[in-house]
Amino acid sequence: GLGNPRMLAQADDGTILVTRREQGDVIALRDEDGDGRADSLETVVEGLEQVHGITIDGGNVYLAPPTRVLTASLGEGGSIGELQPFVEGLPSGGQHPNRTIAFGPDGMFYITVGSTCNSCVESDPTNATIQRTAADGSGLETFAEGLRNTIGFGWHPETGDLWGMDHGSDWRGDDQPPEELNLLEAGNDYGWPFCWGDRQVDNYLAQDPSGASKEEYCALTLAPSLTYQAHAAPIDMVFYTGDAFPEEYRGDAFITMRGSWNREEPVGYEVVRLRFEDGQPAGFEEFLSGFLIEDGNAHFGRLAGLLVLQDGSLLIAEDTNGVLYRVTYTGE
Secondary structure (H helix, E strand, O other), X not given: OOOXXXXXXXXXXXXXXXXXXXXXXXXXXXXXXXXXXXXXXXXXXXXXXXXXXXXXXXXXXXEEOOOOEEEEEEOHHHOEOOOEEEEOOOOOOOOOOOOOEEEXXXXXXXXXXXXXXXXXXXXXXXXOEXXXXXXXXXXXXXXXXXXXXXXEEEEOOOOOOEEEEEOOOOOOOOOOOOEEEEEEOOOOEOOOOOEEOOOEEOOOOOOOOOOOOHHHHHHOOOOOOEEEOOOOOEEEEEEOOXXXXXXXXXXXXXXXXXXXXXXXXXXXXXXXXXXXXXXXXEEEEEEEOOOEEOOOOEEOXXXXXXXXXXXXXXXXEEOOOOEEEEEOOOOO
């Protein structure tokens, strides 16, 4: 009964904060008796249209509707003080209005800004990028570009490298272009809208980049480290930093695949595990599935946010039916 739960954060006192994009609010969930189920629900922010991203840092909460980031003090039980501007001037949302936000290990603040379209040359160069500011929200700058819609991202807990999952364009067939896992570094161009996959030219787009052919341009972009089935639609990504799951999960990542909407045979609708070896991505494997039914021809839920809880369990938002799932490890 949670409506449209999207992104998740946990306060120091254990309260879970959940953004709800369609309701335009933030709710606080509390587990008073410690049984792993929420006992109370309170709306702590209202009237914040299309709010999506959320992060908590230093006693403050940060919230991201499409064109700005707001901050407020965070009190006991998830209470939130008066919201104040933190970052202003983000571009309008267009096709991809969902911003996700986080403070990096470098102390900088990161904001994902998706493209306004499926495939086009953006008039505003801050679209299809990751933006970055100083810790106080000042000095907004483009960190990386050519990223159609990198909603899920995170830093590897051992190497500190920033990894993100980018959405490939639609209407290029059932199996192209792939979803991309990128090593995100300052100043890099990852190719969209002119290139996809391993720097392959997107011939569906009629326009050429300024001052170069598509072939010349794509040769200078960064190829993905790994690719995943087209149209699976990665939404959130979180590295496992808890100690409740077996040792081999530590340093791996979980990714919610929201699921395809325009593919002949649906794909996605699951949580996958991204395995790392010596700090480098080694492959994807199924972690939580079952949302596809009727021999894969229908689904009963679409996944969104992820959160590693303080007790090491994994929380997963499913925003079609308004459910939060909690995954625990009970031993073999």
